[in-house]
Amino acid sequence: MVKICCIGAGYVGGPTMAVIALKCPKVQVVVVDISTPRITAWNSDQLPIYEPGLDDVVKQCKGKNLFFSTDVEKHVAEADIVFVSVNTPTKTQGLGAGKAADLTYWESAARMIADVSKSDKIVVEKSTVPVKTAEAIERILTHNNKGINFQILSNPEFLAEGTAIKDLFNPDRVLIGGRETSGGQKAIAALRDVYAQWVPIDKIICTNLWSAELSKLAANAFLAQRISSVNAMSALCEATGADVTQVSQAIGKDTRIGPKFLNASVGFGGSCFQKDILNLVYICECHGLAEVANYWKQVIKINDYQKTRFVNRIVSSMFNTVSGKKVAILGFAFKKDTGDTRETPAIDVCKGLIGDKAKISIYDPQVQEEQITRDLALKKFDWDHPVHLQPMSPTSVKQVACVWDAYEATKGAHGICILTEWDEFKLLDYKRIFDGMEKPAFVFDGRNVVDAEKLRKIGFIVYAIGKPLDAWLKDMPAVA
Ligand code: NAI
Known part of the structure; x- marks a missing residue:
């Protein structure tokens, strides 16, 4: 055996x-x-x-x-x-x-x-x-x-x-x-x-050691690059009135491009993409390939830009301040169907809002409060080194609440940020949510999961990544 x-x-x-x-x-x-x-x-x-x-x-x-x-x-x-x-x-x-x-x-x-x-x-x-x-x-x-x-x-x-x-x-x-x-x-x-x-045997590829090692880094770099490419387009769509979903659909029909992995979002997360690209960048630099290193670095820069742009949009829409306002965060995991929060964009968005003195109320169906508290306390790159655990500062603790229900999270909130594409967020009773919120009530959809038109009919002001902007949002341009 x-x-x-x-x-x-x-x-x-x-x-x-x-x-x-x-x-x-x-x-x-x-x-x-x-x-x-x-x-x-x-x-x-x-x-x-x-x-x-x-x-x-x-x-x-x-x-x-x-x-x-x-x-x-x-x-x-x-x-x-x-x-x-x-x-x-x-x-x-x-x-x-x-x-x-x-x-x-x-x-x-x-x-x-x-x-x-x-x-x-x-x-x-x-x-x-x-x-x-x-x-x-x-x-x-x-x-x-x-x-x-x-x-x-x-x-x-x-x-x-x-x-x-x-x-x-x-x-x-x-x-x-x-x-x-x-x-x-x-x-x-x-x-x-x-x-x-x-x-099947034809799916088992055998190579030399170095090709196999590099292929993994290359695959993650290409995948992340695709997300950053569509996210870069999403900013241009918002500026021009184009709709990123329609653009993705149109370009994805080209068989050389293909339809998968073309959804605009608040940014990629997970334990691998950023770490593996940084690693690739470092290897390129060590080999004197500065141009190649800079090319891949840009994928991460766009990802950071997308998260900052999202936070700026929230703050500028809400009269340029979220100080003391309750903002509901729906979804904390880096994507649906996992409880993994490593490098999730939710961390940067929440930290951005906390920095602007918002009170945030977080709901995720799979992530425990303990994990969220830990994530918001850690410095960049420390998350995979458990020994570096630091307690959260008292001010931040007061600003963050974790709840086990989307309705509880949104009660009395000025705005809702959807940061993970959990299917259940599509099925929420948004009329009930709207009735329980402060007005004007905002939805910032970082994953394009809700039907923006339906929500606008209820009375929400809706921001959806890469989609044509409401008149309200056009009047309050976000500075990235
Ligand atoms: P993880 O952090 O979930 O698991 C790693 C485990 O290794 C931990 O439980 C840790 O306690 C254990 N460990 C560390 N040093 C040890 C030692 N000396 N002896 C015994 N156990 C030890 O990490 P994850 O996500 O499973 O990733 C592992 C590797 O796979 C990483 O290199 C990652 O880049 C790669 N990878 C991850 C993917 C993902 O989706 N998470 C996908 C593909 C690759």
């Missing part, structure tokens, strides 16, 4: 390994983590992450060929294939701070693998890492040369949160990079055999 151990029981390690266990009943999969609360949650009925379909997959294999444990060293020592799916955040200090990937967690995992291994192993990079990381990992693994053969593979994960199980069941492709030696090719074949249990 092949034994797989995955280091890191997070958003990637957990779902990926659960699906491997389900699809390969003859493989034993153990997911290990240094975080005891995370492992305890995986071993309970209340999984640590919310992902549609995940509960069901875990239930089917947990205790049979899928296990979760904090006994990291034991399970690594026993495994034939070790996946490393630990966090690779942006460095906050020292060389490359604010750009380079922080490989502290990766390095410590690699050192531990080297120390505890007594048999040959395939070590798989599942985390997103800078190009050439495999070379560094190889050096760490072989530093004390115990005669053990380690083969390093790069197998980046392309799942999207919110659709992770669907993506894992039916991936667009699986990418495996390895050394072009016979040992490297044998290792590629062993991992390919695992995926081939359910993924």
Whole structure:
């Protein structure tokens, strides 16, 4: 029986390994983590992450060929294939701070693998890492040369949160990079055999190590660039009277462009896009490619611009001040169908409003108050370094309330900001909400989820990203 151990029981390690266990009943999969609360949650009925379909997959294999444990060293020592799916955040200090990937967690995992291994192993990079990381990992693994053969593979994960199980069941492709030696090719074949249990062979792409590592960064950069492109267009649409949805539809019909990922919004979030582009920028700079680095940096600049533009629009529409006014925030997760708030645009929007002294009332169906409080207290890039936790300042605490109902959040509010595209926000009784709000009552739709015309008929002043502006909004131009 092949034994797989995955280091890191997070958003990637957990779902990926659960699906491997389900699809390969003859493989034993153990997911290990240094975080005891995370492992305890995986071993309970209340999984640590919310992902549609995940509960069901875990239930089917947990205790049979899928296990979760904090006994990291034991399970690594026993495994034939070790996946490393630990966090690779942006460095906050020292060389490359604010750009380079922080490989502290990766390095410590690699050192531990080297120390505890007594048999040959395939070590798989599942985390997103800078190009050439495999070379560094190889050096760490072989530093004390115990005669053990380690083969390093790069197998980046392309799942999207919110659709992770669907993506894992039916991936667009699986990418495996390895050394072009016979040992490297044998290792590629062993991992390919695992995926081939359910993924058609023509969807499993095998490359050299560096192509696989770079492809993941490139894929995220292209995806984020698409969002920034449509968001840049949304600002021009508002200025000209064009409608970004119509523009997206028109350009998406071109088969070279395609219709997906063309929705304008308040900006992209999530743990990966910004971090991976910054990492790409850093690598370009290290190779003296300043023009290329600047090109990709612009994707992040537009994303920041879009968030600032949104906050400025809110404040300017409400007579240039939100001081003491209640503003309801509907949605805090970075997208629907996840409870993940890492780099969510909601953090910047809320901080912007708090900075202008608004009182904000937040409702998200999947995000706990504790998480929101923590997110609003953290400095940029600190979110993936749990040790940096800081308490929230007393003023900010007074300005923020988290509630468990959209109606409660909007009661007595001057404005509503929709920041996550949860389906339930389309179904709210907006007449009831309008009746309970201060007047004039505003809706700022950062995801284009509500029917703006219907809301205007009720009496709301509605701002929807990239859509023609109400007369009110035209009279109060926002300065970005
Ligand atoms: P996460 O933060 O949810 O999970 C990482 C886990 O690794 C944590 O539970 C942490 O306690 C554990 N860990 C860290 N160091 C450890 C060590 N030495 N030994 C044992 N456990 C350790 O991170 P997530 O989101 O799962 O991401 C992991 C990697 O996958 C990152 O490189 C990310 O860029 C990449 N990725 C993430 C995607 C996503 O949608 N979240 C998608 C594709 C790739």
